[in-house]
Amino acid sequence: MSTRQRILDTALDSFGTDGVDGTSLDALARTLGLRKQSILYYYPSKAVLFEAVVDEAATRFAEALDEVVIDATDVWDQVEGTVRVVFRMATQRPALLGLLREASRPGSSVAVQLTGRLAGHIDAARHSLEIALKDGRVAGDDARLLLFSLYSTIMGVATEVEVLRAMGIEPSLRTLTQRRAELLRFLRAALDPAPASSVTLA
Amino acid sequence: MSTRQRILDTALDSFGTDGVDGTSLDALARTLGLRKQSILYYYPSKAVLFEAVVDEAATRFAEALDEVVIDATDVWDQVEGTVRVVFRMATQRPALLGLLREASRPGSSVAVQLTGRLAGHIDAARHSLEIALKDGRVAGDDARLLLFSLYSTIMGVATEVEVLRAMGIEPSLRTLTQRRAELLRFLRAALDPAPASSVTLA
């Protein structure tokens, strides 16, 4: 692998785990077996490096999502596929999700960049939801807000390990499987267009 | 207000908005109209200050949640109340939610502390859910995992403003109301124990 790519990869892991502010170029270079100046040779500043890392992460995320079939007639398959992809990342490369979290912090400078890279997937997902909503195959009012809720739930369940600990569950492969199953059940119930039995809950 | 309390308040806002690493004691002192050494007089180190801020935030959050009636017979009221509390914070003091986000980052040193402060509320909520699950008044398998999903959804929808922008919605008071309404509908559908019409989605 090229030095350039190695830097990008290592930076992604470090930024995603310790945060951008929590990662110094010196420390990054040390784990790479390089000097800081070699990093600055490829990426003229830390900000530029961060942008490149965000781009890389967004691209990888987008590529992973590409395996989710875009078929407007079956929204549930898309939800299930997305959950599968996100949870695979949560085990194989948690730093990538951490970086997305970092890059989507309120007021983040790279949020727009991230948004742009994923705009295609967002649009496709929204479009599917809109059609499904219109056909009554999914419960909800606004496709964008529904997508937002879905995103929040999936990413939260996949990444909020400290909250999970607070609930008394230690993150492990076994509990992760349970978490995913419960998440899918939860999402399915939320999307199900069956008429609400308002008597029970009201 | 005492200087000690002013420092705590300002630090909460700053830590919650710019992050701990993104906030220097000098900058903090400047906005307070003090010198850094005055901060260090009350809080001997930045780490101690951060812990105090986390404690403060957790306490305020807990106090706000106290207005949510704990009544095991009506889980939905609790969910609705929690959403109301969280959304009020999102408008009145977004930094507080930002700080919770910061403090619950994976690997956070203060996560345990935060957990401890909110343990009572977590337990109560789980207990309510367990009873409701047993009685069939709520759909789901595991109370803790269900609570985890609920938390993820609510906090995500309330705080992920950049993701909201990515969906094409600009955060404002009006859209916030819509967001809340859609969130409540979403959660209600997810919790509703009505039998799933599996034909539709499968």
Place this chain on the structure above:
DNA sequence: GGTCTCCCCTACCAATTGGTAGAGCCCGTC
């Protein structure tokens, strides 16, 4: 062999960081 480009290095820098040491001020108590 000369030269050019790519790549990584040493050396250095100004600014900022969290933190220490200690002086001085204000105010209530004796």
Place this chain on the structure above:
DNA sequence: GACGGGCTCTACCAATTGGTAGGGGAGACC
């Protein structure tokens, strides 16, 4: 008026930060 504690200050520090300037080696091309 002396004293003492509570509070904020000036002065200073070592370490770390992101970044600049520029040297040198190794290989490709002529």
